[in-house]
Amino acid sequence: MATMKDIARLANVSTSTVSHVINNDRFVSEKIREKVMAVVKELNYQPSGLARSFKTKETKTIGMLVTASDNPFFAEVVHAVERYCCQQNYNLILSNTEGSPQHLQHNLQMLINKQVDGLLLMCSETHTQDNMPINLPIPAVIMDWWPSELTADKIFENSELGAYLATKHLIHHQHKRIAIVNGDLRKPIAQNRLIGYKKALTEANLPIDETLIFEGKFDFQTGFDALERLLKTDCPPSAIFACCDAIALGIYQAAWRHNLIIPRHLSVIGYDDTILSQYIAPPLSTIHQPKTELGKLAVQTLLERIKNPQKTYRTFVLDPVLVERESVATRKES
Known part of the structure; x- marks a missing residue:
């Protein structure tokens, strides 16, 4: 691998002159610059990113x-x-x-x-x-x-606005027993999505039923486990707000195992608008995050x-x- 010393020797100039030409940090006559750059091209010299980072204090x-x-x-x-x-x-x-x-x-x-x-x-x-x-x-x-x-x-x-929009959409479609499947409530975005959910229910004069609130993780397994539990209750929900699309996909899997057809038997809305939401069957209504x-x-x-x-x-x-x-x-x- 060529070095600045190699370029300096072949161009018959000092190593510091080669450095000034390559880094363009000091005046060098056009004649010498052309001679140095011709050798740079001939040797296919590539400046050391590590060496440059030491000088500029940046690693890019x-x-x-x-x-x-x-x-x-x-x-x-x-x-x-x-x-x-x-x-x-x-x-x-x-x-x-x-x-x-x-x-x-x-x-x-x-x-x-x-x-x-x-x-x-x-x-x-x-x-x-x-x-x-x-x-x-x-x-x-x-x-x-x-x-x-x-x-x-x-x-x-x-997140509060997104959850409000999701829950309000389900209410608009005449759902009254709406479950929420959420992530860990120690995390602020999970708390905010629960607040938005409750806000929409309260505005519609619908009761907040703690048995319809499921806390887990923002993952596939949480959605699967939540529907399994909700189906065992005396009065299962007609709709579920999944606080991320991964949760919604878990719900889809559990619904399929129980021969439930979405949305005929159960309406589901997700959150995030990941690319997968467009291609599952049926395509998932969701909240788009930019x-x-x-x-x-x-x-x-x-x-x-x-x-x-x-x-x-x-x-x-x-x-x-x-x-x-x-x-x-x-x-x-x-």
Whole structure:
């Protein structure tokens, strides 16, 4: 592999002159510049990214920490982040902690040790973190949620509004016994979705039945387990608000096992509008989260923070919208 010393020897100039030509950081006559660049081309010289990072104090690398990735929503957000990083000539290092608090701490330190320029933090699971840092040595942006107070820019989704829209849609279709299948209620977005659900019921003068509230995780198994339990109650719901599309898919699987046809026997609405929601049968009505916008905004915000560390910290809130498909039917009076 060619080095600057090789170029300097063949061009009959000093190594520092070669450096000035390649980095374009000092005046060099056009004649010498052309001679150096001819040798650079001849040797197919590639500047060392590591060496450049030592000089500029930048690695052009962003770290992204996701605590779980089996939910399709997170995969789609990561894809949007990676695409926008590429457009900005940044590399992305993705770290998945698989829901382990120990892995979270270890991987967070690993990304810092790799000298990434900044961090994107997206926590999908709730853990008790006794030693979570309050401050990080590098810029960070929290996407969705983080298990401790952290000095960072934050991007949230208006979960209360999304849940309100979902529940109100089911009420509009004449459903009165509406269940909610939610994630861990220690997590703010799960709490907010429960608040939105209750708000819609209260506005419609419908009772809040605690037997119709199921708490679990934002995953497939929670949806499956929830419907299994709800079908054993004395008066099963006619509709279910699944607080993520993964939960809705679990409900679809349990409904199929019980020979229930959606939406003839059971109406279901999801949350996230992942790509899978369009292709299951019947296509899932859901609440659309702007995943591409979330990924792009997170990268933009982090790059601005890297360039201007003293800038006032900001919090962004993205609004979801209802997407109507074929999984909700108007309830007929018995």
